Amino acid sequence: MKRIATYLAIAAIGAATACGATETSTTQPKIADTKTTVPVPTTTQPAPSTEAPQALAPSSAPTATQAATVPMPNVVCMNLQAAQNLIQKAGVFFSRSRDATGAGRMQVLDRNWVVVAQTPAPGVPIGEGDAVLSVVKKGEPGDCS
Template identity: 75%
Template sequence: MRRVLLAAGMAGMLAVTACGSSGEPAPTVTVTATPSSSSAPPQDTAKDSGDGASSTPTSSAPPADDAAADTDGKKGVMPEVICLDLQAAQNKIQDNGVFFSRSEDATGKARQQVWDRNWIVVAQRPAAGEPIGEGDAVLSVVKKGEPNDCPGQ
């Protein structure tokens, strides 16, 4: 019987280890995925640490469009996301070309935002209309039902 263990990390790593009953060590495969934009397919690299054979992706992504990237690494424009739930705010930022944003507990309690739809954005950095790159958007949030200045929230 073979068992497969899957583990995923925040950086997009995936490790697959198969354990056989024959006593031989099974190969481990690690796949690293990078975020992609709508104009380029994801790029994956795979390494096989088992029997010496390696897996190589069969397709390659087209070269990045240099005209679309700002020289300062800014890829999009910060939208207005105050009073949206955290998931909707993240979606709106992604629609503007930036896929990594950060969130922080506005109460100072350092609570983790596990279920994004259960949090309301009460402040944002930078302001709407400012250019942003990956990780530049910081959203301050409170749980739904906690005091905030958003009407109906």
């Protein structure tokens, strides 16, 4: 905060002298030298205990939040983008896709790929990431055309 005030003071002095008379001044304004000291945190270690550690009592059943599931829509023979949109409309926003030829190609432009198989089958409840869509490029064998 002091640095900001110092810079503002320097700017104000510079602005005031720039708008003044045309005579040059030989005196220089003194700039306050500010130093910031940051305290170094120190930690103390507790003395070792001679008592035996006590076993923690087992907690009751874990309270994991279950993700909502929705029925998997039938997306076979749809372009990949439309299939993903339909799955998202059902309520699941993360689905996966893979190259059905086994070549490992990435699906960069989703609309250029056609879904030829899906896991799980239509109607099976799915959550985030459960839907796996096997795809081929448009015009390749098996593209439902």
